[in-house]
Amino acid sequence: MKIEIVTIGDELLIGQVVDTNSAWMGKQLNEVGLELTRINSIGDDENEILNVLRETSKRADVVLITGGLGPTKDDITKTTMCKYFNSQLVFNEQVLEDVKHFLTGRVKDINDFNRQQAMVPGNCQVIRNPVGTAPIMWFEDAGTIFVSMPGVPSEMKHAMKTEILPRLVARCDTGVIVHRTVLIHNIPEAVLAEMLVDFERSIPDFVKLAYLPAPGRIRLRFTGRGSDKEKIEGAILLLIEQLKGIVGDAILGYDDVATVQLLASLFNKHKLTLSSAESCTGGNIAHQITMYPGSSSYFRGSVVAYHNDVKMGMLAVKEKSLKDFGAVSKEVVEQMAMGARYNLGTDYAVATSGIAGPDGGTPEKPVGTIWIAVAGPQRVVSQCYSFGYIRERNIMRTTEMALVMLKKMVEEDLS
């Protein structure tokens, strides 16, 4: 069963809105074993909508359409669907009741725009929308299913989960699908690919391996398909065991979660506390940690020490070290980590000091030179990295690497 998505809206083409609906739908379809083959994004333009309906009808068995169902005048999906199917808008009592019910307590009276929502193409099957005012429309035409949903993410998601996905799964024997992700850190993609040449050759046909790179890490995703769930899971487990033998301790974890979430579990489980001292990351380590709910249970705080006075005053970095070695040095970053650990009273502390760029580099310490230190109850470790000259990327990669170094030390201390 081939499935395509059509998202409609000028805002998508001028970059005002990022199309997150498609990725969400793709993930849901994939998880139940249905195959999304293409995403088409077009503007609020009748001809373009008609063109894309014609084109997708030839390629796909199912076309999931979002957007263009609001009550305002630039939303033209509904009339265009009528035109495409040679149908007409007809009044639907049930939809009007649903709109009235939904708007009770939200608006004083329903207006013409709201009443307009109850006009639906005569050839569609209406699927009720309890979380909004636009009805969902299911069309079947010449062997293709077209489903038109609102573009509002909460409404689309509700419709997909409660109605659309169950109907599609019922229509199609999707078989068994198993996903497993392995997080690899600090091996460049090309190097990893070379390490895995023989391994990849040994992968059975019913399992696919995908490389998904992100700053400082690569997610390796195994996807197995077939009819025998135990056999597929067994095969993937065996592959992961082989992978361990090849890449060893570059494996960061087995869930597709951020490093900071792995850290949170570790710190909470062992009732440990954390602080940071940030120069080049400028608060991003603290920000990444505190974006997750519940981080206050282990994270006590951070000193963002951009100015050397702050490094000395709040983190007890020695003036002599700053003079002798500079702020971007092993000596200073280690003092920062120890200072944060002591002054914020935590079990562990992580510190960064580097030249994020684009300016500030010297021949000895070019832009991208980054020192990271981790201080724990037993020792302080530090490491120098070179991440290139793009400021944003330096900040992101330093943050990720600092969290990875921290996780390693805690795991070693616990083992």
Next chain:
Amino acid sequence: MKIEIVTIGDELLIGQVVDTNSAWMGKQLNEVGLELTRINSIGDDENEILNVLRETSKRADVVLITGGLGPTKDDITKTTMCKYFNSQLVFNEQVLEDVKHFLTGRVKDINDFNRQQAMVPGNCQVIRNPVGTAPIMWFEDAGTIFVSMPGVPSEMKHAMKTEILPRLVARCDTGVIVHRTVLIHNIPEAVLAEMLVDFERSIPDFVKLAYLPAPGRIRLRFTGRGSDKEKIEGAILLLIEQLKGIVGDAILGYDDVATVQLLASLFNKHKLTLSSAESCTGGNIAHQITMYPGSSSYFRGSVVAYHNDVKMGMLAVKEKSLKDFGAVSKEVVEQMAMGARYNLGTDYAVATSGIAGPDGGTPEKPVGTIWIAVAGPQRVVSQCYSFGYIRERNIMRTTEMALVMLKKMVEEDLS
């Protein structure tokens, strides 16, 4: 000139990655007056790539392709492009030199996968990529331009800004296009739209007005098109004057720049210094400030005081105030701001303390209750806000509002 985007990658169809590249490209194209007509996302599948190349060649003048250029074997764009154009991969010395240069210091030796990057279709013009290893390829075929770029956002953006956009603009007479943005803060979109009904009717045909909402602010963007630059600019200036009369001091600025950039100009111009004390924003204020190059000239640092001990120890918040009023209170947030200003030795300091959620709310202080304080040489001001129950949004809106409050105080002090 009709432009389409093709993004290639299984990860887009299974929802593992959200396609943010397309929105970014759409925005850039729109700003220089070029029209994006469609976005097509497909998997790493040779037939699909060939199909989409054929289809887009019929509809578009320019096809911007991203993804599928990495060194691993699931990346097949390059060989498929050869097949489509009936061309062959040929070795390109310059690309190999660029790859070697890029990888110097990153890897010990380049390997076969890296060398593979230097093989490019014989019929393309190579555009060098100084920020990655995959070359950019420019093809012209039967009246259509195809540009193949890496899917890594930083590499794609660099190529678009430095090479692709200038070339496309040079090829296409886009006429004169004038953009002016007015930043409005703290008026909800629907309220603003109602205030501007008559104003919008008075806008001449050659000027379009767009509402671009972001957390805590709306950008009103005027876009004028035509042939007479002076006439367009004059008309827009007049409109902005009228707008001032309607929305008054809700206008935050006139450039489409982040509040933090406006602040940076203000602080640098007047040689002022800044620090922050962050509880609920968890380092995001410092992070937003330090994402911009040169921020070290005015920003000295931040204390992320998640734990009350840190508020007391590093910001001199009184234990009694924490007990009597709680951490989320006028008293504590003002002490935090004053403490940061004094301890970090800056002219101004901004502080936040609130309940970001999703947990931690009480009947008196529900989730979303946020206190913000600004301390300056002359006074301390503070304000309580209620931003709702979504953690991420609370952090973003608090950061934005803190920067706005800070900017107001500095401007008032200077006037």
